[in-house]
Ligand SMILES: Nc1ncnc2c1ncn2[C@@H]1O[C@H](COP(=O)(O)OP(=O)(O)OP(=O)(O)O)[C@@H](O)[C@H]1O
């Protein structure tokens with residue numbers, strides 16, 4: 001079964017004023033697949049992601065259909081959304097600090113999260129927290145649990161926020177520019193981690209980024225957003241090789257060189 005099927009998603013101001021912010025977006029995500037999302041600033045990428053978590057900003061409304069494992073999300077009750085968020089669909093944001101509380105040690109944040117969402121006891125939650133930190137390849141997880149976010153580098157913080165997103169074993173992860181704030185070698189590490197996670201757990205990933213070259217190493221399919229619409233979509237390899245829409249060509253021309261397919265040693 002298709003993991004996520006988005007049909008004619010439209011996001012507009014609840015007042016009805018102005019043009020829709022997302023006008024008619026349709027795409028699918030299969031289990032274990034990475035769907036890349038690129039497009040100009042303000043084209044509706046983040047709003048589309050937020051609508052999948054039922055977290056649109058106040059004053060905005062989504063219509064159309066968001067089917068997750070065959071179930072319609074848009075008509076869910078508030079309680080059902082709470083279950084969906086985290087346990088089924090999770091999101092990682094550009095700024096890892098936004099998902100971490102600055103005044104709480106990582107141990108408290110992770111174990112509180114696990115106790116609340118998975119109903120684990122204190123000891124179990126700590127063990128699971130350590131397991132998750134190891135999962136995202138952070139060293140000395142016991143010591144990390146005693147530290148505050150500001151004691152970590154940007155790349156480490158992003159790994160912790162990915163660990164939090166993975167805590168409840170979501171089937172779909174929305175990564176909204178998760179590497180934009182990081183430098184190049186750390187970025188590569190995060191990409192490799194996401195690639196590993198989807199291979200091992202069959203998690204579907206929606207990967208929003210401005211970095212087309214990087215996307216060429218991980219995306220199976222590509223959706224190109226422009227002014228609230230998808231102007232081109234297809235197998236990533238085909239879109240990179242023979243972009244059809246003029247805007248996609250402009251995007252690709254801005255990349256010095258898209259090495260497709262990437263050599264095996266870079267992919268793995
Ligand atoms: N709360 C809001 N109320 C009204 N308009 C909004 C609100 N949030 C976002 N918008 C508008 O919706 C449009 C889409 O925003 P969105 O954040 O989804 O863009 P994006 O594609 O993620 O851009 P970027 O690449 O800069 O992150 C933008 O024009 C933005 O100004």
Ligand SMILES: [Mg+2]
Pocket residue numbers: 045046047176
């Ligand atoms: Mg955005």
